[in-house]
Amino acid sequence: MPERESAPITRPSVAAKLAQAQAIVEARRARLTPLRREVLSLILAAESPIGAYDLLARLRDRHGNAAPPTVYRALDFLLENGLIHRISRLAAFIACIGHAPGHAAQFLICRDCGEVAEIDAPDVITALKSAAAQRGFTIAGVTIEAEGVCAACQARTLSSKAESSET
Structure with missing residues (x-):
């Protein structure tokens, strides 16, 4: 499935969702680190579910040194906190902010x-x-x-x- 181009990360809906995610994570006494926030923003900005290696490529475009374990750790955190879902059939991730973890x-x-x-x-x-x-x-x-x-x-x-x- 070809991936569609993502919308600009600064669009208001992404910023609002990031703020909501920040509040959720803080309420759980966890921390949305800059990397976790950036991975979440990439997922939010994508128009379709996005795979881990596509996320890694986008991070490398920005930072040049992102490694798979750092992306997977960020994804694990986002999954554990109910901010994203993994769609197994597509081996991809989609944002889900506002539902209880594990819904x-x-x-x-x-x-x-x-x-x-x-x-x-x-x-x-x-x-x-x-x-x-x-x-x-x-x-x-x-x-x-x-x-x-x-x-x-x-x-x-x-x-x-x-x-x-x-x-």
């Missing part, structure tokens, strides 16, 4: 364009927890990744089919 994340992933949307479907989580409880299993965390085709790609496909049938 039940659910993602719709378009296999055509790579668009990722986080949804909130509490009935799905309730059903999953109920089924787990019937087996005596206690769920500690949930991330659901559903792959399919988004509405925009479906519309493009229908439009292409209509055009080809007219010719």
Whole structure:
């Protein structure tokens, strides 16, 4: 999946989300170091989920000496504090600021364009927890990744089919 260019890191929504993240981390008596803040800002500025090595490349463009362990430590901190999610199917990260750490994340992933949307479907989580409880299993965390085709790609496909049938 080709990565889209990220928006400028200084855009207001990124600045507001960084301020919110700072408050969350401080409330937990943790520290959003400059590197952690920069990694989070890169994730926030990306228009689609971004992989660790893409983050590393962007950090190297700015600083020249970033190493994989430093990026992974920053990502681990951001994950532990509920500021990002890891989307396993894409081996990439997406921001999620404002939810409790470990909330039940659910993602719709378009296999055509790579668009990722986080949804909130509490009935799905309730059903999953109920089924787990019937087996005596206690769920500690949930991330659901559903792959399919988004509405925009479906519309493009229908439009292409209509055009080809007219010719």
